Amino acid sequence: MHRVKVTVVEEALDANNTIAAANRADFDRHRVRVINLMGAPGAGKTTLLERVLGRLEGVRVGVLEGDVQGSLDADRLASLHVPVTQLNTDPSFGGECHLDANMVRSAIGALPLSEIDLLVVENVGNLVCPAEFRIGEDVRAMVCSVTEGEDKPLKYPLMFRACDLVIINKVDLLPYVDVDLERLCAHIDQVHPGVEMIVASGSSGEGLDRWRHWLMAAARPPAQVSLR
Amino acid sequence: MHELALSGAIVNTAVKHARGRPVSAIHLRVGVLRQVVPDTLAFYFAFVARGTLCEGATLDQERIGARLGCRGCAATWGIEIPAFRCPHCGGSEVEILTGQEFEVESIEVEEETACIA
Numbered sequence: 001m002h003r004v005k006v007t008v009v010e011e012a013l014d015a016n017n018t019i020a021a022a023n024r025a026d027f028d029r030h031r032v033r034v035i036n037l038m039g040a041p042g043a044g045k046t047t048l049l050e051r052v053l054g055r056l057e058g059v060r061v062g063v064l065e066g067d068v069q070g071s072l073d074a075d076r077l078a079s080l081h082v083p084v085t086q087l088n089t090d091p092s093f094g095g096e097c098h099l100d101a102n103m104v105r106s107a108i109g110a111l112p113l114s115e116i117d118l119l120v121v122e123n124v125g126n127l128v129c130p131a132e133f134r135i136g137e138d139v140r141a142m143v144c145s146v147t148e149g150e151d152k153p154l155k156y157p158l159m160f161r162a163c164d165l166v167i168i169n170k171v172d173l174l175p176y177v178d179v180d181l182e183r184l185c186a187h188i189d190q191v192h193p194g195v196e197m198i199v200a201s202g203s204s205g206e207g208l209d210r211w212r213h214w215l216m217a218a219a220r221p222p223a224q225v226s227l228r
Numbered sequence: 229m230h231e232l233a234l235s236g237a238i239v240n241t242a243v244k245h246a247r248g249r250p251v252s253a254i255h256l257r258v259g260v261l262r263q264v265v266p267d268t269l270a271f272y273f274a275f276v277a278r279g280t281l282c283e284g285a286t287l288d289q290e291r292i293g294a295r296l297g298c299r300g301c302a303a304t305w306g307i308e309i310p311a312f313r314c315p316h317c318g319g320s321e322v323e324i325l326t327g328q329e330f331e332v333e334s335i336e337v338e339e340e341t342a343c344i345a
């Protein structure tokens with residue numbers, strides 16, 4: 001036996017990215033735009049969807065529910081008469097911390113792609129892993145609640161950098177937590193300069209109209225292919 | 229905790245390139261911006277590698293520092309903390325030059341000594 005060195009030079013996540021591209025091609029073929037919605041557990045992803053999905057004028061929306069809390073979130077959303085598909089993440093060791101392209105691929109057959117314009121994928125509540133794994137989405141949004149503290153962006157720059165939109169949620173709780181909203185926003189801007197932010201509250205309704213319009217805009221195909 | 233999923237990706241990449249030969253070492257280039265904890269990665273790697281061609285392989289992790297470049301004023305700089313605005317012009321059009329790698333650079337495999345006539 002002898003040792004041989006083999007030059008590889010390959011991003012270890014290339015395999016995932018290849019499958020993500022295949023997902024994207026399937027979504028494109030059905031003219032479905034896809035949002036990857038991420039955030040820590042309890043940040044309020046489901047509530048923010050619940051509050052606006054029934055009112056997306058002219059947009060047929062579907063949800064792919066990947067969160068680990070089982071069908072609870074899916075039930076809440078289904079009551080809005082929006083098609084919800086539950087993605088059962090592998091319950092084995094470590095299989096639950098994020099969605100990857102392959103898991104989404106396995107669910108594509110179950111999605112009503114010809115009946116929707118927009119698919120919101122609610123990713124597993126986690127601030128690290130989902131940032132690494134593309135799933136074939138067009139845009140990425142994250143929900144960050146003020147209760148998580150103003151240093152969150154500095155601790156999880158990968159996630160904050162991966163997003164096209166940051167929703168700062170639960171601002172109705174600002175009087176009760178030791179968090180300065182301006183400083184939180186400054187930290188987000190430091191980590192991801194210029195990223196779009198929406199200050200919101202699922203309870204008080206603040207910011208929900210902007211969130212609703214952001215989703216409606218995300219459902220429109222990019223300008224250069226608007227002739228199709 | 230993403231180290232577990234990343235370990236699976238490393239093993240898959242190495243196995244693909246090993247073409248059936250046992251892997252004795254993997255050289256990995258890891259940018260600091262990937263937020264990988266080296267010991268945690270080594271731990272999960274050993275776990276995930278069990279029963280594969282990578283079982284028992286050493287995982288050599290080369291850490292790559294973060295360098296940024298400004299598209300506006302062409303300045304380049306290194307960062308220790310996550311601050312991505314250009315310190316020279318304040319611009320936000322900043323590009324990550326290094327620090328985002330998560331790359332299997334090479335592997336070492338065991339080969340039967342070939343009988344070359």
Ligand SMILES: [Zn+2]
Pocket residue numbers: 298299300301302303314315316317318319
């Ligand atoms: Zn500059």
